Amino acid sequence: MDWVSVIPPLVAIIVVFWKKEVILALLLAVLCAEALLLTVNNSGSLLLAPINAIEQAINTAASPGNTRVLIFSVLVGALLAYIRDSGGVTATVNYLVGKGVARGRRQVGGITMFTGIAVFIESNLSVLTSGIFARGLFDKFKMSRARLAYIIDSTSAPVCILILLNGWGAFVLSMLEGYELSGSAASILWGSVPLNFYALFTLGIVAYTIARDKVHGPMKAEEALKHKTDSAPEIQPATKARYMLVPLIVMVLSMVGFMLWTGNGSIADGSGSKSVLYATALATAVAYLLLLGYGRFTHQQAVKVGFKGMGELLPLVTIVLLSLTLGNSLKALGTGIFVAGIVGEYLPLVLIVPMLFLAGAVMSFTTGTSWGTFAILIPIGVPLIQTLGLPPSLVVAAILGGGIFGDHCSPISDTTAVSSLAAGCDVLTHVKTQLPYALVAGGMTLVAYFITSLIMIG
Numbered sequence: 001m002d003w004v005s006v007i008p009p010l011v012a013i014i015v016v017f018w019k020k021e022v023i024l025a026l027l028l029a030v031l032c033a034e035a036l037l038l039t040v041n042n043s044g045s046l047l048l049a050p051i052n053a054i055e056q057a058i059n060t061a062a063s064p065g066n067t068r069v070l071i072f073s074v075l076v077g078a079l080l081a082y083i084r085d086s087g088g089v090t091a092t093v094n095y096l097v098g099k100g101v102a103r104g105r106r107q108v109g110g111i112t113m114f115t116g117i118a119v120f121i122e123s124n125l126s127v128l129t130s131g132i133f134a135r136g137l138f139d140k141f142k143m144s145r146a147r148l149a150y151i152i153d154s155t156s157a158p159v160c161i162l163i164l165l166n167g168w169g170a171f172v173l174s175m176l177e178g179y180e181l182s183g184s185a186a187s188i189l190w191g192s193v194p195l196n197f198y199a200l201f202t203l204g205i206v207a208y209t210i211a212r213d214k215v216h217g218p219m220k221a222e223e224a225l226k227h228k229t230d231s232a233p234e235i236q237p238a239t240k241a242r243y244m245l246v247p248l249i250v251m252v253l254s255m256v257g258f259m260l261w262t263g264n265g266s267i268a269d270g271s272g273s274k275s276v277l278y279a280t281a282l283a284t285a286v287a288y289l290l291l292l293g294y295g296r297f298t299h300q301q302a303v304k305v306g307f308k309g310m311g312e313l314l315p316l317v318t319i320v321l322l323s324l325t326l327g328n329s330l331k332a333l334g335t336g337i338f339v340a341g342i343v344g345e346y347l348p349l350v351l352i353v354p355m356l357f358l359a360g361a362v363m364s365f366t367t368g369t370s371w372g373t374f375a376i377l378i379p380i381g382v383p384l385i386q387t388l389g390l391p392p393s394l395v396v397a398a399i400l401g402g403g404i405f406g407d408h409c410s411p412i413s414d415t416t417a418v419s420s421l422a423a424g425c426d427v428l429t430h431v432k433t434q435l436p437y438a439l440v441a442g443g444m445t446l447v448a449y450f451i452t453s454l455i456m457i458g
Helices: 003-019 022-041 046-062 064-085 088-098 105-118 123-140 145-163 167-176 185-191 197-211 218-225 242-262 272-293 299-312 314-333 335-340 349-367 370-388 392-407 414-423 427-456
Strands: none
Touching: 003 022, 003 314, 003 335, 003 349, 003 427, 022 046, 022 314, 046 064, 046 314, 064 088, 064 123, 064 242, 064 272, 064 299, 064 314, 064 414, 088 123, 088 242, 105 123, 105 145, 105 197, 123 145, 123 242, 123 272, 123 414, 145 167, 145 197, 145 218, 145 392, 145 414, 145 427, 167 185, 167 370, 167 392, 185 392, 197 392, 197 427, 218 427, 242 272, 272 299, 299 314, 314 335, 314 349, 314 414, 335 349, 349 370, 349 392, 349 427, 370 392, 392 427, 414 427
16 A cells, blocks of 8 residues: 555544544544545445445444443543532632642642653543543633643653553563564663653643743633633532542552553553553442432432533544544554655665654654554664664654654544543644644654764764
């Protein structure tokens, strides 16, 4: 498959910014991908494309990992509704403000970023915990939900790929262990941390926007509008902070326990999709029991509130499903492999590492997956290390940073949808306001890899 394999993601991205409709864009991209597969494989009429698209969605949902993500996304709606409609969010905000923990916008941003960094075990759990925790605080201090989505999204994946004591590190380590390199796979992976310039620059930019209380570009306009898709926390009267804090604490602590359990005693070997689902289900159950135990809701009221919350998130759950479906279709088309082909051995040595980062960034942006980018580019990058004598940690860092780029700012990434879900922000608004920051970090990263290559290779 040649250049035509990039048509579906281009269709998605163009329609997103043209029609301002993410679901339509993803649906058209899936249809386009399935039509191309029919054409290339000569396997039937183009009229079968809609049928194949439905079957692709069914096959995607049939994957245990994907099913867990979808159920998790629905359960989040119930959990959000419980802590919101119970008055727990308002009570928590009043408590933090009263205690002086959240005295202003800088403190609120700092608390949010710190929460995302502290929960480095799993990226979805990081954005979920910090997003739910900070929603009410952002509303209290007139900060936009788009800014919240930016902070939690730009903190989660970069932190996960820097700390590495999680499923991300285990995945990359398992790929590197299959090759004979000068050092151990673990030492090479840990050596990539200070060289992962994209993750470091992204965290630095987030910290700058918080410390200076400054935003730029579309985010500045969004801040001026004080756009909120969910203003309920300001309406609900304050009750008890425990209605919010207890379920969140249970979710975070149980996530650690479930990671240890699914990993047979090792967090790094644990299943992120299983653990985040089990932790969210347990937190939702705890929230329900709290509300019943303290007489805040009756069983009938709690059930009604829970299903109302699930219903509110159905559009975002649809986006997650279509994003995962498109990812499978693009994998069948070989889009990632084609994009990776822009890196060749004919390049000057000092340009190989910057081009590996660029290839990863383009691939992850057009396919919406970081792990898929790692899976394709590491088998391309490691042979370059072996044959050309390139610094192993530098090459690995460039690949990992490129994968992170698209994962947290692509409009067709499921992580983008989950971050929007956690913050209560429109997906397109999140993409539009975050992308300029990602591009700045990406540009700085390209320059940094070129300079570092001159020093370490040239």
